[in-house]
Amino acid sequence: MELSRDELKKIADTSLLIGKTMLESGAEISIVESSLCNMVQSFGCEKVNLSVLPKTISMTLVSGNEFRTKMIHIETFSPDMQKLSELYRITKNVTPECDPIAVLQETKKLLMYDQQFNALEKIFAAAFACAAFAALFQGSAVELMGAFVAAFLAMSLKKILDVRGFNPLLTTTAASLLATISVGALISLGILEENKIALASSVLFLVPGVQLINTFEDIIKGHYLSGLARGLHGLMISFSIVFGIAVGLKLIGGSIV
Amino acid sequence: MMTYDPFYAALAALGFAVIFNVPKKFLIFVVIAAIIGFTLKSILVKSGIGIELSTLLAATLIGTLGKLFSLFYKEPHQIITIASVIPMVPGTFAFKTIISLLNFVSSPLPSYELLAQTTFYAAKTAFILGAIALGVAAPSLLKK
Numbered sequence: 001m002e003l004s005r006d007e008l009k010k011i012a013d014t015s016l017l018i019g020k021t022m023l024e025s026g027a028e029i030s031i032v033e034s035s036l037c038n039m040v041q042s043f044g045c046e047k048v049n050l051s052v053l054p055k056t057i058s059m060t061l062v063s064g065n066e067f068r069t070k071m072i073h074i075e076t077f078s079p080d081m082q083k084l085s086e087l088y089r090i091t092k093n094v095t096p097e098c099d100p101i102a103v104l105q106e107t108k109k110l111l112m113y114d115q116q117f118n119a120l121e122k123i124f125a126a127a128f129a130c131a132a133f134a135a136l137f138q139g140s141a142v143e144l145m146g147a148f149v150a151a152f153l154a155m156s157l158k159k160i161l162d163v164r165g166f167n168p169l170l171t172t173t174a175a176s177l178l179a180t181i182s183v184g185a186l187i188s189l190g191i192l193e194e195n196k197i198a199l200a201s202s203v204l205f206l207v208p209g210v211q212l213i214n215t216f217e218d219i220i221k222g223h224y225l226s227g228l229a230r231g232l233h234g235l236m237i238s239f240s241i242v243f244g245i246a247v248g249l250k251l252i253g254g255s256i257v
Numbered sequence: 258m259m260t261y262d263p264f265y266a267a268l269a270a271l272g273f274a275v276i277f278n279v280p281k282k283f284l285i286f287v288v289i290a291a292i293i294g295f296t297l298k299s300i301l302v303k304s305g306i307g308i309e310l311s312t313l314l315a316a317t318l319i320g321t322l323g324k325l326f327s328l329f330y331k332e333p334h335q336i337i338t339i340a341s342v343i344p345m346v347p348g349t350f351a352f353k354t355i356i357s358l359l360n361f362v363s364s365p366l367p368s369y370e371l372l373a374q375t376t377f378y379a380a381k382t383a384f385i386l387g388a389i390a391l392g393v394a395a396p397s398l399l400k401k
Binding site: 031133207213220245 | 280391
């Protein structure tokens, strides 16, 4: 059955929103491509030409003599595995009987959901994770506590800056700077003696794990441009962490190195 | 301290799983994969295999577990693999790289010793990070 131009538009709008959200949530390129291709073909499109890049997704849908080309811009990057899981499920469950508008509404409703963990829970999670890292680095109980406190403060600052829409690189720099200063303050107060483990652990929650892993996966699957772009972004985040630590170390003097 | 390491690795992975908003019903898989991966890495390192190769093998195991999870539950493997490999991140090597680099840059005269130190730690960090990422992605090489 040939789809009308209007139907193609609805399918393109729905699939582009899903693809954009999947990318923003931390999906690798091939998952987005395969999910969108399967979905639009389930809707009844004969052919789809899809280009997924780190900052844009563009697609051309073809049905009989009719075609439609649309593009969407990718805005932020914020790993959210729950959203990714739900969107993946939506794309898998589409059948030819599904109405694209109903799927679009389901997707939009999904985007309005509250996250299953609130900001405070995430801050505590980051602090516990960093304290666990300090333990893995054979740190003492005091160093674990130091890593916990520094990571708690740094993650709190990161959350505040993220909510206010600051640049992610600036946010990361500020968070690593605060973690460094916090460890320095604990040393000045005489609570911490050895400092390297606490500091090394307290910034690890900033590591761009999703980008680094997706970089390799994208490159392995032939998406060189996307892989390199993501890798570069991961590298920039890593430099931001280093920059924050460097400035922090300068501010607190020679007490750490 | 060593005997509790898989527990700490699991705690670190769980923390990152919460940060990445992994669905609650899959958190247990993150913990199990992190414990298995970290234990394998520790055993391999203790048996004398270099840390880079040990990390690559452990990350490949986690990547394989992620693929199995993906096939069984029809979910993207990233949902469990990314948080599970985080405990293998070479934090101390990365930190030593930063400190060596800062010392090298702030040194009044070029120091080849500091340069060699910085390069050594940076290479270690890069290779271990590469091993983690490559290991997780490796099972994807099986399919076109």
